[in-house]
Amino acid sequence: MRTGREQFGGRGAAILAMAGSAIGLGNIWRFPYMVGQTGGAAFIVIYLVSCLLLSMPIFLAEAIIGHRTHASTFGAMEKLAPGTKWKWLGLLTVLSPLVILSYYSVVGGWSIGYLWQSVTVGFHNGEIGTVSSAYGKFIASPWRPLLCHTLFLGACAGIVSAGVKSGIERFNKITMPLLFLLIVLIMTYSISLPGSRAGVDYLVKPDFSKITPSAVAAAMGQSFFSLSLGVGTILTYASYIKKQENILVTGMGTIGFDLLFAMIAGFAIMPAVFAAGIEPGAGPGLIFETLPYIFAKMGAGVPVISAIVAVLFFLTIVFAAVTSAISMYEVGVAYLVEQRGLSRRRATLLVFAGTWTLGALCSLSFGPLSEVKLFGLTIFSFCDMLTSNFLMTFGGLLFVLFVGWKMDKAAVRDEFTHGGTARFNCAVFDAFWFLLRYVAPVAIVIIFITNFVG
């Protein structure tokens, strides 16, 4: 086992890194379109409840394992349950974030492509038909998205190979405050557009008749994705948090920032969508098809402003995606360095080679490989479905079962209550223990079944 393992500088750095992992395409791309498809404000209410009652205990379960062992996912299982089958959980959570990273990098690459376009030619010929066919053509044309995927993954590799402190921590420290600033600017612009009021109402006036079991499962699944749960990223980042830090504070800080960002992103996108008279339930293409059209339409009056907003918007997406992608990347690198004895540089290259290849197949599945189907899905959709619907929930279930039923309760209490010194943590431990042992596993099984049946 290596000595001299790297650590985050302090509480602020740890929260920014965790928030960097959590805040990503899930907040800017997935959250608004899911709100749009699943009933506006009512979805947000269930989302908030599921973050507190379900995601919080899972987040803390992962963080407790990482913080207790100061090891990568596989190493952590070997330390806490040596010689048992739990090592497969360690291995699963090395592989699942790398599958997510592969297709995530493709979407991250699209945002680089759109950023490039907004800087160079802009979105001037903005009939909705033209914009969405441009989107369709772009993702299907084999070379440009492949190049963008390579650039995106290459940037992540550069940051991760620089190390936990000089790479990951430093990048998050610079980009996270900038991200908040950018999204607040975009929100202000969006709310100021004529006709945006209906979009604001959509987000604040719940219609509870829209709540169906599948909407509840979707909200829970979204809170999983958005908080990066069940795939070892939280575990790995928590393993870099100093012993003297209180993980409940780190956890609440991260969840708070993630929620705040998702809400601001909702208010940045929906009012603009309504102002342009577009259907909020446009689905996954919402930001790539609809927003360029909105920029074009709004740009008819003041082109400079619309061009600036477009650049800022795609810059925000690229930054948010990179801060999340590096957390997935780090899980694989930590495993290869700590368990396989590779140098960080080699480990980074190896992860690059594997995820680039799978990512390239995902990217090509919008064009030349569109006929290749796995269980009736394209390679991209298969990887997305496999990870978001199954591997994340399955990993999350195993983590809560491990901490709630396998790990020594005294050790869990010790981590949670900060060695018995944090009074607030001591007061809420029993509630946490109950959520962890009973509520979270049952809720996860329900999401799992709903996803399976649906």
Ligand code: PHE
């Ligand atoms: N939480 C990230 C987002 O919202 C996605 C992610 C999933 C990151 C799993 C790490 C691990 O975009």
